[in-house]
Amino acid sequence: MKIKSLFYSAAMMAVFISPQLAADQVEAGRTVADVHCQACHGANGISSAPTWPNLAGQKQQYLIKQLNDFASGKRPDPVMAPIVDRLSEEDIAAVAAYYSSL
Numbered sequence: 001m002k003i004k005s006l007f008y009s010a011a012m013m014a015v016f017i018s019p020q021l022a023a024d025q026v027e028a029g030r031t032v033a034d035v036h037c038q039a040c041h042g043a044n045g046i047s048s049a050p051t052w053p054n055l056a057g058q059k060q061q062y063l064i065k066q067l068n069d070f071a072s073g074k075r076p077d078p079v080m081a082p083i084v085d086r087l088s089e090e091d092i093a094a095v096a097a098y099y100s101s102l
């Protein structure tokens with residue numbers, strides 16, 4: 001009985017904590033985007049130039065993959081590569097969560 005109730009409280013905590021973690025990640029990503037990305041991809045993830053892609057609403061995993069591919073050179077791009085070089089793994093996950101949330 002005791003173990004069962006421990007399990008339930010752990011499960012309930014996970015339910016309450018994870019949306020908060022996701023919200024914190026989006027908030028951290030907004031800061032990364034404001035500093036490094038919005039000049040080209042727009043304040044709300046809609047860009048103002050025909051060759052700069054919109055990022056708003058894109059899938060988080062897709063964005064993470066593209067950013068890692070720019071960093072590794074698998075997707076060579078002279079504009080994006082030096083920008084991604086300045087980001088940590090946490091920044092990449094956060095900025096992807098932010099654009100995905102828009």
Ligand code: HEC
Pocket residue numbers: 032033036037038039040041051052053055063066067077079080083084087095096
């Ligand atoms: C100087 C302008 C500029 C800045 C600043 C910039 N980008 Fe980009 N970004 C581009 C361009 C141009 C492309 C298109 C590259 C290509 O043609 O493959 C691109 C492509 C991308 C893509 C691929 C989109 C897709 O649909 O495949 C992602 C993701 C991305 N940028 C994220 C970011 C993030 C996150 C930041 C900030 C950390 C950022 N960019 C900052 C210009 C910029």
